[in-house]
């Protein structure tokens with residue numbers, strides 16, 4: 210597939226900062242040769258923080274920043290001076306970003322709200338300086354705490370778009386045409402399959418200034434769960450939708466069968482997809498007359514609301530919006546908290562390769578020797594009482 214700007218999967222290495230070491234300094238001045246311990250505390254290592262930002266729509270900006278480091282805390286020093294805290298590293302991510310541990314496949318966290326901050330890796334605490342360790346019987350402690358170590362993790366970030374209604378259909382079903390008819394989005398439309406290669410979002414305005422978000426994703430075909438077509442790569446973008454609008458064209462040989470195939474592919478991807486409310490739209494109904502509609506009607510799957518529409522003539526579109534709005538606002542369809550399943554480590558390598566990510570990248574860092582500020586020169590002439 211051609212290089213695309215729609216990046217919804219990246220692997221990056223993150224590391225927090227280590228805590229600065231506490232100082233073991235002894236105060237020693239001209240007229241106070243035995244001024245006592247005055248070593249200050251080390252500074253806190255920087256955190257790696259994720260922050261939701263609604264101005265980002267993809268993870269593209271992270272594609273070029275594969276290594277993320279927060280700053281180390283500085284060591285404490287004499288006169289009970291604190292070391293400086295290491296700088297936090299903030300990674301801006303689009304709302305809907307889910308983070309997994311790239312080694313174990315475990316789900317780590319997700320960011321769904323604008324300006325929501327999640328600490329991905331905590332920086333090490335700074336060590337206490339020797340000043341803290343003085344006691345009546347040990348007035349000259351020659352030790353201090355080292356800072357806590359840093360944390361590191363290679364993560365996979367995945368974007369799951371946040372939309373209310375997801376469009377599900379075979380290629381050419383008319384998904385993009387519907388999105389362009391009901392929103393200001395301008396997806397590419399053509400009479401060949403796989404016109405849409407990456408998801409599009411549109412805001413559908415409803416009555417009285419109310420609106421909802423619709424996601425058009427690339428077409429799904431039978432066997433998508435085994436990687437056919439564009440595979441299931443984009444299905445996660447409708448995982449979070451509370452409502453799925455199935456779209457089958459009026460000229461399909463068997464609407465019911467086509468619907469079953471789609472449903473089955475979703476189920477293979479994630480059985481929880483079947484818990485979502487579904488609506489069926491028979492698209493391109495401008496090709497039908499009333500007689501044909503009456504003929505098709507009894508063959509449609511039962512237990513799911515259906516509607517005949519035409520994005521070209523506008524037939525059924527406003528009723529469709531009513532149905533979608535009504536379903537979206539049913540208490541039972543309120544978006545439940547999505548349970549993020551861990552990734553299967555056995556497939557992780559294949560998945561990374563399929564996503565064009567380097568499955569073997571590992572970051573080797575050199576543990577830069579910290580210049581300790583032990584003040585040994587003072588220790589010789591110091592008598593402990």
Ligand SMILES: Nc1nc2c(ncn2[C@@H]2O[C@H](COP(=O)(O)OP(=O)(O)OP(=O)(O)O)[C@@H](O)[C@H]2O)c(=O)[nH]1
Pocket residue numbers: 378379380381382383384385386387397398399400401402403404405406426427428429492493494495496518519520521522
């Ligand atoms: N007659 C008629 N044709 C339609 C209608 N909606 C879409 N089409 C045509 O169907 C073809 C496919 O439409 P798209 O909207 O690109 O289909 P899609 O589902 O987005 O297809 P992919 O992106 O390939 O998955 C185009 O030639 C559209 O002009 C409709 O309501 N009536």
Ligand SMILES: [Mg+2]
Pocket residue numbers: 384385386396397398404405425
């Ligand atoms: Mg399309």
